[in-house]
Amino acid sequence: MNLYKFGKLVCSVIFYPLYRIKVYGKENIPSNGPVIICSNHISNLDPPIVGITSSRDIYFMAKEELFRNKFLNKLLTGLHAFPVKRGMRDRNALRQGLKALDDGETLGLFPEGTRSKDGKVGKGLAGAGFFALRSEASVVPCAIIGPYKKFKSLKVVYGKPIDLTAMREEKASAQVVTDLIMSEIEKLTKKQV
Structure with missing residues (x-):
């Protein structure tokens, strides 16, 4: 069993009962x-x-600072994470994300770039739109509906892939595509499941 599968198993055993996770879609x-x-x-x-x-299996970007520790670097790399410099355009991270997509993999993104302090969906950064426009990937919106409280139900809702055909043909801006993605995520947060 590789590190990713092992990590997924361990996290499932801990988090599913702890947060009573319910998955939809x-x-x-x-x-x-x-x-x-x-x-x-x-x-x-x-x-x-x-x-x-x-x-x-999902490839995630994680803040570069976490990779400075040798142990964490090895662990995160084994868990399919790769570093991103925050607050600036990181060409290396963009290349790694596009390579994962070119290889037919799944890229996990949190377009807001930082945690929401009030739980509301915030404005997304253009990076999500960039990846959507520069690849042929299906874009699946996801909403985590909290709060994270022990033994209270946490919902994870996956929406239908967003049809970006017209936006790709029109060569829409990355920010416009991100805004659409964020609006779909917001709709999911309000969905009664």
Whole structure:
């Protein structure tokens, strides 16, 4: 068993009962081909929660500072994370994300770039739109509906892939595409499931 599968198993054993996780719409995640899962961001636990509830292995960006520690670097790399410099355009991170998509993998993004302090969906950064426009990936919106409280129900809702055909043809800006993705995530947060 590789480190990713082992990590997913351990996190599932801990988090599913602890947060009584309920998953909706998992069937909306395509079973093959490149996929971008875009989620809201309400906690540091969001990446493992999206990771264990998705039917696909996911590559995540993580802040560069975490990779400075040798042990963490090895652990995060084994868990399919790669570094991103925050607050600036990081060409290396963009290349790594596009390579994962070119290889038919799944890229997990939190377009807001930082956790929401009030739990509301905030404005997304253009990076999500960039990846969506520069690849042929299916873009699946995801909403984590909290709060993270022990033994209270945490919901993870996956929406249908967003049809970006027209936006790709019109060569829409990355920010416009991100705004559409964020609006779809926001709709999911309000969905009664």
